[in-house]
Amino acid sequence: MWRLSICDDIKKRYIRLSKGQRKVAQFVIDNPNVVATQIASEVGRLADVSESTVIRFCYAMDLSGFSDLQDKVKGYLIERGGTVEVKKAIVEKRIRQQIGAEIVKQDIAGISKTFNELNERDVEEVVQLLHESKRIHFVGFRHSEPAAYWMFSNLKRLRDHVYFIQHEADKIAQQLAFMDEDSLLFVISLDEEYEDLATTVEIAKRKNVKIVAIRDKRLTSLKEPANSVLIVPSAKEGGATCTIAIYSLLHVLVESMVMQNPEQYKSYCENESSPKKQLNLTAIS
8 A cells, every 4th residue: 555755744734733843844844864863852953943842743743753753754765765874874773773682682591591490499598598697708700790799789788797808818818717607608700710719718618608609600620619509501601691690690589588587678778778877877987
């Protein structure tokens, strides 16, 4: 079925438009290249109307919004041979959409793979250790450090005696001296990073510290020092997919830990946010 071009449709409806909308209509007819490549506010400025008038014009044309108008104008230009600039903008938009869709697809696949291969009992053990340990020390070097710090900062909001081990020899030594059998060392390390952590983990193990490890695969050449290990298989692929899967797992651990005793953690959060608590913390610091 033959359809009117956007410009022909505008001309057909022109008489029913308001004074301001007619300015937009004429601008679209006279300057389709500009409309195809600029934002709504800029089109409004050039047409000497407000951005809201541009949007109302789109609705008057039975369009869903300005992006819909742009799509119609771009299609019109392509049918007429178009300009290099417009064609380039269309191609770039399609590439961005394809890349975005592929990234989301990879992230979902990485998360699904991780949780499909996790042992539910292992997850429950880790959650119990997070809930029961008197002191928790988080450590992750290089690429794993942001994830370790994310876990530390979230648990810091929920309970006392949560620590983050910085990648400095004296800081590591200080926290190791502070650990005992009531402590939990929470380690996040990808394959190439474990060597950096091996000494720290070994010393903690000799002090009967409980250890949780999140890695991309199980150790083969070394005896496993951790009490509980959670594997993120997609981490072997590297990049952001690895990061998304790890953060999803950490999020599950935090939420599951809170579910162990919701009232306890709710009470702690309320106390932390109270003016009295904030005043005491300020005074101590």
